[in-house]
Amino acid sequence: MNRIKALLATCLLVAAAVLPVHAADDWQSLTTQAETLYRQGHFDQALAVTQSALKEAEKHKNNAEQISASLNGIGQIYQDQENYAEAETYLKRALAVREKALGPNHVNVAMSANNLGALYQQQGDYARAEPLFKRAIAVLEKAQGAEHPAVAQALNNLGAMYLNNKQFDQAEPLFQRALAINEKALGRDHPEVAQNLEHLGFVALNRNQAKDAVPLFERANSIRERAYGGGHPEAAIGYNNLARAYLAADRNDEAGPLAKRALEVVESTMGPSHPYVVSVLKNLAVYYQKTGKEPEFKATVERIKAMTTAPGQS
CATH class of the missing domain: 1.25.40.10 (Tetratricopeptide repeat domain)
Incomplete structure (x- = not known):
């Protein structure tokens, strides 16, 4: 429940154009349904629907982004339920799928690195979390600009790690910068x-x-x-x-x-x-x-x- 990561919708609402039309409609319908259930607090139902979306995505070739989006969604629901082992499995898979399809410096790879870092941070595993957050920040700043909300999310996650590790002087400026970005952009x-x-x-x-x-x-x-x-x-x-x-x-x-x-x-x-x-x-x-x-x-x-x-x- 410690919300130190992107919302489920951020991971699920991606373009489905690479899928056949009917398949894209099915996948998007399922992911939209999952987002609604998640926002209503029905996490078990959201998980089941997102798993169905993953199965739909896996039926078709050349749709790594849809597969990784569903993997991320499943992983983040498990994280909210504090089922960390399952969350790690799905978030690692999502990162691997995106790295293979998009290369190491793509925005979506940064978001997956950010999500995996957030999982480790929530468990207190700062040694594994910190390099993932810093990687995400660097990629996002270069790809989307220093004032993008995705950068704010990555800054917030790194700050949360410092906060939990009682490094308050390192955490505060990151939170202040994230707040300024989000107030302006969102x-x-x-x-x-x-x-x-x-x-x-x-x-x-x-x-x-x-x-x-x-x-x-x-x-x-x-x-x-x-x-x-x-x-x-x-x-x-x-x-x-x-x-x-x-x-x-x-x-x-x-x-x-x-x-x-x-x-x-x-x-x-x-x-x-x-x-x-x-x-x-x-x-x-x-x-x-x-x-x-x-x-x-x-x-x-x-x-x-x-x-x-x-x-x-x-």
Whole structure:
């Protein structure tokens, strides 16, 4: 759920002209359906439809881009579900297909390198992530110009890696540059802008600058709600992040309802055992502890322990 990569739509909505007309229509219809399901939070259904799109693409010759787009889509859904082994398999395949078909310095190769780097970053494997991000940035800057949103995404991913590795001085200028690019190219209310704002907010929180972080998370939360609707997992990320900022700023009465709403949305759309539930529960535990709700605090901590010691959780 840590959105440090391109949206599924970025990978799926590519030209299908190299396929026969009817096949192209079938593939595009499936990928569009998958995008809709993904945006609605129906990840299992989106995965199944994208797998069907891959099978359709593999029926025909000379359509490496459609195959790689579907592979990328499948890999990114698995990544959102934190099924990292499957995600790596598909994202590596996508990169290999594109490198063979397009050469090492093509824009789409850079995007696949970026996506694979994001997977490694999410797992804390910075040694493998960093060169992939830097490769993506260099290729994209040369091919599309320094102010392109794809460059911003790659900058954001490299910055996220530095953030997670507590290299805040390296992370902040990358996030600032990514924000400036996306605001200019996509508009101030685009979901990618929300992601940039949140990363700047996390830099502030890690520097114990909660007052600086709060307005960043407030703006990001508003963007997410407008873009996805309040019942989408992406909106839940906004609620949870803002709750964390409010807690850091001792605005506990505002934090509690947001964390509870985040939990409700994540459980209803992704299930009560999804790994992101733990992130929300941690904020709730802090809220209960800070407000003296001892029974609720203990129950929440026990649930966190149960989830983080269960098979498949960490």
